[in-house]
Amino acid sequence: MKKKGFTLIELLAVIVILAIIALIATPMIMGVIEKARKKAAIQSVNGLLEAGEQYQVESMMDGVRKTEIDLTSDTLNIKGSKPDSGKLIYDSLGNMSIIAKYGKYCVEKKFLDEEPTIVTREECEMKASEKANQTTKIYGIKRDINTSETTWERTDDGINLTAQAQIGPDATNVTNDFDGLYPWSDIETYTYDVEKKEVTSWYNDNPDGFQFNGSKGEVLTYIPTFYYKRYQENGYEYILISNKNMEGYIKSDEFSIGRYTMSGDSNAVHSKSGETPLVNTNITQFREYVRKLGSEFSQLDYHYFIIQLLYLVEYADYDSQKVLGNGNVSNTAAIKSGGCNDLGMKSGTLNNDGKNSMIYRGIEDIYGNVIQFLDGINIKNNQVYVCYDSNQYAVDTYDGCYQKIGYVNANNNAYGYIKKLGYDSKNPLIAFPTEIGESDSAYIPDYYWRGSGNRIIFVGGCWPSGTHSGLWNWNSNVAPSGISSDSGARLIKTN
Numbered sequence: 075m076k077k078k079g080f081t082l083i084e085l086l087a088v089i090v091i092l093a094i095i096a097l098i099a100t101p102m103i104m105g106v107i108e109k110a111r112k113k114a115a116i117q118s119v120n121g122l123l124e125a126g127e128q129y130q131v132e133s134m135m136d137g138v139r140k141t142e143i144d145l146t147s148d149t150l151n152i153k154g155s156k157p158d159s160g161k162l163i164y165d166s167l168g169n170m171s172i173i174a175k176y177g178k179y180c181v182e183k184k185f186l187d188e189e190p191t192i193v194t195r196e197e198c199e200m201k202a203s204e205k206a207n208q209t210t211k212i213y214g215i216k217r218d219i220n221t222s223e224t225t226w227e228r229t230d231d232g233i234n235l236t237a238q239a240q241i242g243p244d245a246t247n248v249t250n251d252f253d254g255l256y257p258w259s260d261i262e263t264y265t266y267d268v269e270k271k272e273v274t275s276w277y278n279d280n281p282d283g284f285q286f287n288g289s290k291g292e293v294l295t296y297i298p299t300f301y302y303k304r305y306q307e308n309g310y311e312y313i314l315i316s317n318k319n320m321e322g323y324i325k326s327d328e329f330s331i332g333r334y335t336m337s338g339d340s341n342a343v344h345s346k347s348g349e350t351p352l353v354n355t356n357i358t359q360f361r362e363y364v365r366k367l368g369s370e371f372s373q374l375d376y377h378y379f380i381i382q383l384l385y386l387v388e389y390a391d392y393d394s395q396k397v398l399g400n401g402n403v404s405n406t407a408a409i410k411s412g413g414c415n416d417l418g419m420k421s422g423t424l425n426n427d428g429k430n431s432m433i434y435r436g437i438e439d440i441y442g443n444v445i446q447f448l449d450g451i452n453i454k455n456n457q458v459y460v461c462y463d464s465n466q467y468a469v470d471t472y473d474g475c476y477q478k479i480g481y482v483n484a485n486n487n488a489y490g491y492i493k494k495l496g497y498d499s500k501n502p503l504i505a506f507p508t509e510i511g512e513s514d515s516a517y518i519p520d521y522y523w524r525g526s527g528n529r530i531i532f533v534g535g536c537w538p539s540g541t542h543s544g545l546w547n548w549n550s551n552v553a554p555s556g557i558s559s560d561s562g563a564r565l566i567k568t569n
Contacts, residue, residue, distance in 0.1 A: 122162065122172055145174055157181075213255065214314040215390050219306065219494070224519060226390040230314065237388045239398050239422035250421075252388045256317045257300040261384075262419060263333050263436040265290040266567070268367045277419060277436075286333075286415050288346030292367070294330040294567055295436035301325055302383055304502040311497070315387045324502070326380050332565035334411035334438050335446065336373070342366065343565075347412030351562040356555050357447045357530055358469060360563040367565075372464035374564040375450040378533055379503045382545055385434055392518040394434075394441065394545040399423030401432040401442025405537040408560065414438045428540070441534035441543050444562035452476060453529040453550050456483040460504055464568070469554035470528050477501065483524060483550065484510045492518040492546055507548060520544035525551030536560040 122145055145160035160174030172183045172190075180197070183190035214229035228235060235251040252258040263277040265285065274290040286293055301323040303314040316323060337349030343363045355363075357373075364371050389397045399422055402409050413431035416424060423432040431439050450461045452471055459476040461467060466475045480498035483506050484490075490510035495518070498504060507522040521535070521542035529550045535543025537560060 122157070122160075122174060145172070208317065210316060210318045210320070211255070212314050212316045213252075213387050214312060215387055216310050216312045219309055219311055222515075222517070224392040226313075226386065226392075228390055229312070232387065232390075237390070239389075240417060240420055240424075241399050241422050241426050243424050245420070248420075248422075250388075257298045257315070258384065258388060258435065260298040261295060261435045263293060263295045264330075265292065266294055266330075267291040268371075271368065271370075281418055286347035286412060288344055292345050292565065293333045293347065294345060294565065295333050296330050297326075297328060297377075297380065297384075299326065299328045302380075302503075304383070304497075304505075305499070306497050313383060313387055315383065327568070329377055329380075330565075330567040331374070331377065331381070331437055333436055334564075335444055336360070336364075336563045336565060337411065338363070343563075345565050347415055349411050351408050351411070351444045353408070353444060353559050353562050354557050355563070356557045357449060357563075358555075360447060361449060361467060364563075364565065370567050370569050372467070372566045372568070373449045374446055374533075374566055375448060375464060375467070376460060376462060376503065377566055378448055379505065381434070381437065381440065382505075383503075385545060392520075392544075392546060395519070395541065395543060398434055399426045399432040400428040401439065401535075401543060402429055402537050403442045403535060403540050403543045404428030408444050408537050408562075411438060434545075439534075441545055441547060442539075443537055444560055445532040445536040445539075445547075445549060446534050447561065447563050448531045448533050451531050452554075453483065453531065455526055456485045456524060456550075458483060458504065458506055460501060464566075469530060479504055479506070481506075481508055484508050484522060485524060486510065487512070487524075489521060489523040489551075492520055492522050492548075495546075507546075514541065518546050520546035520548075522547075523549040523551040528554060530554050530556070532561060 143162040145157050145162055157174035160172065163171050163173075172181070174181045179192055179194065181190050181192050212230040213232040213235070215226035215232065216229050217223075217226045237250050237252050238248050239250070240248045263284075265274045266272070267274050268291065275284060277284045301316045301319050303312070303316075303323045305312055305322075314323070319325060332345035334345045334347065334349070335351040336343045336345060337352050338344045339352065340359070340363055343352060343360075343366075360373050364373050385394065386392070391397050395401065401423070405428070409429075409431065411431075414424065414433035417433055419436050421434050423430060432442060434440050450464065450467045452459045452469065454472055458479040459472045460479060461471075461475040461477070463475050472478075477500075479496070479501055481496035483496070487510050490512050491514040492507045492509075493511045494507070494509040495505040496508040510522050511517050519541065521539070530552050532549040532552055533547060534545070535547040539547070
């Protein structure tokens with residue numbers, strides 16, 4: 075019997091049917107595969123987090139804190155598959171973020187985020203390229219060195235910009251172009267758990283529910299990394315702030331500063347709302363109390379000059395009381411912290427009667443209320459010595475890490491309003507009074523007190539100091555062991 079085979083038409087029909095099935099099924103199958111790949115990439119992030127955190131703990135036990143970890147390193151005990159490339163980054167706040175690339179996918183995750191985000195590798199690389207190629211911005215000011223005016227002239231990208239603070243409860247018609255400009259735009263208050271060494275909340279994430287009272291940790295204000303340049307040329311002084319590093323610029327690493335002046339006692343100090351500042355404590359005692367919070371903490375130091383630069387380029391006026399409000403400077407005692415909570419991240423004061431707090435971008439009572447110690451700076455017979463390493467701060471020290479500043483502080487009067495500030499090209503950040511006068515009408519309208527011998531420094535003025543107060547109020551007539559009922563301190567957090 076002759077076997078019957080398939081005809082050509084029948085074979086073609088089968089091929090067409092199979093092709094149709096393939097066209098329908100292939101996308102579905104590929105979709106399932108892609109979903110599986112995405113899911114595997116996302117799940118691998120948790121293993122990366124665990125491995126990176128353990129590696130960080132072991133590194134810190136050896137005295138080395140990592141700021142960036144290669145996720146392909148053989149030293150990491152990763153559970154699951156290693157990424158093709160990637161890194162785990164710790165910032166100075168203790169936040170951990172991951173960028174890991176698996177095949178065609180790129181997974182990004184911040185430690186506190188509920189879910190990671192996943193994009194294509196091309197999208198990830200494009201995003202990184204855009205960030206790297208971000209337009210350079212320079213916000214500058216200049217001032218005649220011999221002028222009697224308190225105001226500065228704006229330069230570069232700062233020309234035609236406006237900056238106003240809120241004075242009083244009404245925020246209507248308050249304009250500040252710097253709110254949307256880096257680095258001012260990224261200054262933000264947050265809470266920090268000193269035991270877990272992690273950020274617990276950010277103000278901008280939930281301003282209505284944010285807790286200023288310390289229930290979620292120490293209340294600090296984050297200052298991002300930026301670059302600055304301060305110099306004098308042809309009779310003018312220039313101050314420039316940029317988002318990128320350029321020739322002649324100095325990097326200001328990110329750090330955090332206490333939103334409030336320090337409260338508490340010898341057992342535990344804090345930065346939180348609703349508290350009376352801790353006083354009658356000397357600078358060495360404050361240093362010891364702060365260290366109990368962790369090695370990342372110190373008290374207010376040279377970072378104060380960074381705050382001055384940010385304020386000055388923003389408002390272009392030495393008269394901080396005129397710009398931001400008087401502060402608590404005409405009172406009978408210090409007041410509790412938290413008077414500017416309703417201003418959030420805005421600057422100014424809700425009541426300008428001289429008996430209420432002021433705030434500059436999340437730093438309440440940066441002047442007024444209680445005068446604050448400035449650590450790491452010692453003065454010997456009007457000569458300033460500065461140390462930039464908080465682990466080596468000590469009173470009565472004028473060698474080692476303590477560098478001699480290239481000018482001598484004012485000694486023409488025992489006290490007076492500031493007429494000129496010093497400039498040292500090797501330490502351009504450090505600007506102390508080199509000349510003082512008797513009237514505030516032609517000078518920086520803040521006061522400077524000086525004393526001979528070994529001295530330390532206070533800044534800002536306090537509750538009874540009136541118009542003498544401000545961001546350029548200095549008191550160097552203080553013995554290293556000095557304490558008073560109107561002097562306090564403020565937290566600084568680095569690394």
